[in-house]
Amino acid sequence: MKAAFVGKPGPVEEIRFGELPDPVPALGEVLVDVVVSTVNPVDTFVRNGMWPVPGPWPLVLGRDFVGHVVDAANGFAAGETVWGNSLGHGGRQGAAAERVAVAADRLYRLPAGVDPFDAVAVLHPATTAYLALFTHGGLRAGQTVLVVGGGGNVGTALIELAAAAGARVVATASAADLGHCLSRGADVALDYRRTDLPDGIDLFVDTSGTNDLETAVAHLSFRGRIVLLAGPRSRPVLPAGELYLNDQSVVGFVISRATAAELADAAAALNERFAAGGLRPRVVERVPLAEAADAHGRMERGELHGRRIVLVVRNVADPVDS
Missing domain, CATH: 3.90.180.10 (Medium-chain alcohol dehydrogenases, catalytic domain)
Incomplete structure (x- = not known):
């Protein structure tokens, strides 16, 4: 062959x-x-x-x-x-x-x-998205998920799968991709350069690999979760105090270990x-x-x-x- x-x-x-x-x-x-x-x-x-x-x-x-x-x-x-x-x-x-x-x-x-x-x-981006949202992120209907990088392949799948599960989806993307995010089910689409992200995020998923944990923790809800699925060389700062005082968590996963x-x-x-x-x-x-x-x-x-x-x-x- x-x-x-x-x-x-x-x-x-x-x-x-x-x-x-x-x-x-x-x-x-x-x-x-x-x-x-x-x-x-x-x-x-x-x-x-x-x-x-x-x-x-x-x-x-x-x-x-x-x-x-x-x-x-x-x-x-x-x-x-x-x-x-x-x-x-x-x-x-x-x-x-x-x-x-x-x-x-x-x-x-x-x-x-x-x-x-x-x-x-x-297959690969959508499976990655499912594992991030549900297997590791514990997303449930009615919760709010923030998808960083909603215009990409994994980001698009995150939006669609989360919306289909009854979650409220906030996505960040480039200006050219905001309409795409909305078309795939995002309730709100924001330019990724904006700093006025909403609070009360139950699940924060960053597909870009930037892993800005300071920003993520600042906008999480009580017992909110962060799922890391990209950025093998990133070394972010973790606001540990806020994290543990609010019962929040950070989990990483790689599809290769599923x-x-x-x-x-x-x-x-x-x-x-x-x-x-x-x-x-x-x-x-x-x-x-x-x-x-x-x-x-x-x-x-x-x-x-x-x-x-x-x-x-x-x-x-x-x-x-x-």
Whole structure:
């Protein structure tokens, strides 16, 4: 099979596109013909060694995919359209390949009528958003969430998922993105440069990685929460006194450490939104799988500006070799 892979951690020049043996599914796994994959920032962290992984080497890159089940196995029927978002780390080979073997508890059916290109583009940011809001943030209907960076991919998903859950959503973004935030469900959209943020925030989520905890704590409600999901090199000042006097908390999480059960909960929520016509990406660029190295380079250089790259492994109508 064709795949995009690396022999060891390193710069983008380490990426190779070529032949690797087809995966052989182990007990509890399902063999899938991949239609589309994508590139996330965390994929570049795995490739360059910032996020160390145990291999196996050579390591196929990529977390996310949509594809079709090859043979009936572990409750899945041959031909079913499925997706997953936790390959390429934790000892698992990645998704940037023509075929993948996926643990059945990390594989989910894609609702009928959902475009695979749209779906794969939002799997990672939307799952990140769900885990931040509900698994780690404990958001409930009627509470207020402040989303910093509402115009980005994770920010957009945070807004939509929080609004769908009955929360009041305040988003900050660039002036050009305020209308977008409102269209995805934000009740209030503010220019990110404004300092007059509202008080009484139950959940504060900063997608920018700035992690201005002084500002966040100043606007939290009693027992308000801050969820950190970006900014691996940030070293913010923490107003510990105000935090503990108001029963407030700060929690960090990274999607790479999410359990299979947590990812399955997120998948159910994503599929519900997919089926309702939600969680659609803003801008998608389709490129061949052979251009995975170029996609990694563009992401690392900051050239995408919110654009989601979808790696086209095979055309949807293409015949599949058995």
